[in-house]
Amino acid sequence: MKALExxxxxxxxxxDRPEPTPAPGELLLRIHTVGYCGTDLSTYRGRNPLVAYPRIPGHEVAAVVEGLGEGVSDWTVGEQLLVFPYTECGVCSSCLAGRPNCCKNNQTLGVQRDGVLAEFATIPAGKAMRAAGLGPRELALVEPLTVGxxxxxxxxxxxxETVAVFGCGAIGLGAIAAASYLGARVVAIDVDDAKLDLAAACGAAERLHSIRDDLGARLNELTEGHGPAVVIEAVGLPATFRAAxxxxAFAGRVVYIGYAKEPVAYETKWFVMKELDIRGSRNALARDFEQVIAMLAAGRVPTERIVTQDVSLADAPTALANWDRAPGDVTKIHVQLRK
Ligand SMILES: [Zn+2]
Ligand SMILES: [Zn+2]
Structure with a gap:
């Protein structure tokens, strides 16, 4: 079979890799669609310290069951599915606290182990998820949206509540869609007007341009002078970490999804004076997957606009190189493997 390495x-x-055979308890998958993740781009750029090379990337996947390993009885050949890409250790403090998404020893498909950007792949049956009514496009978008x-x-x-989201890339859009789905009023913030338009299509009620608009003044106007109750940072720059x-608002919550690549200097008095809850957010839990599946089934996400490019497996290496050169042009690339 062909795989992207x-x-x-x-x-x-x-x-060329040998076609895998499912071990007991595993499913053999015929891969239909794989979304390129920001993680895959980091791997390509050599910026992900968790990756050893060579590596097959890919964990945002729509697939069809092609074969069953011994002992698998709850799946049938031909069923469509998506894959829960995380494997937790079960014994670290996160796992023991019921938060395996931030497992200290987490392994993600395509990062610490080979992913699914290949014609076939095997996965433990327990990592497969059904999503009735969703097509391959939606199935492959579930995982990136769960992070937000x-x-x-x-x-x-x-x-x-008013929720401000910094960054309208694939991850920020997931946060915008989910907060709006819950009935919050979402203020989307970005430097790119096209991304702000997409944010509005995902449910953002207001959009602010981080250079043209005076963010503090506009956010105060929108919230009777209080500021947003929640700020979610999905950019990963020191300036947006601080701005959050x-x-x-006083007594507000700040959630960080982005990874700032350099140290961030804070006016720490605000932590205390505002009595802030400042939280990190990593990966996602099974219940986040269920929520996103419901959100997609309800038609709350403009999937055809989020996917900015479809490519074949043959063109997938070039698409990755082009994304590296012009990252701003891409919200999501889907590699289509079905012939
Ligand atoms: Zn991803
Ligand atoms: Zn763990």
């Missing part, structure tokens, strides 16, 4: 930083190519949905859960967002704390 990131051989070393900056080098992606198609390779988990941040909304971490922010304990409730209906009627500066702009959030």
């Amino acid at each position: 990131i051989t070393k930083p900056g080098a992606a190519r198609l390779v 949905a988990h941040a909304v859960a971490r922010g304990q967002v409730t209906a009627g 704390v500066d702009l959030v």
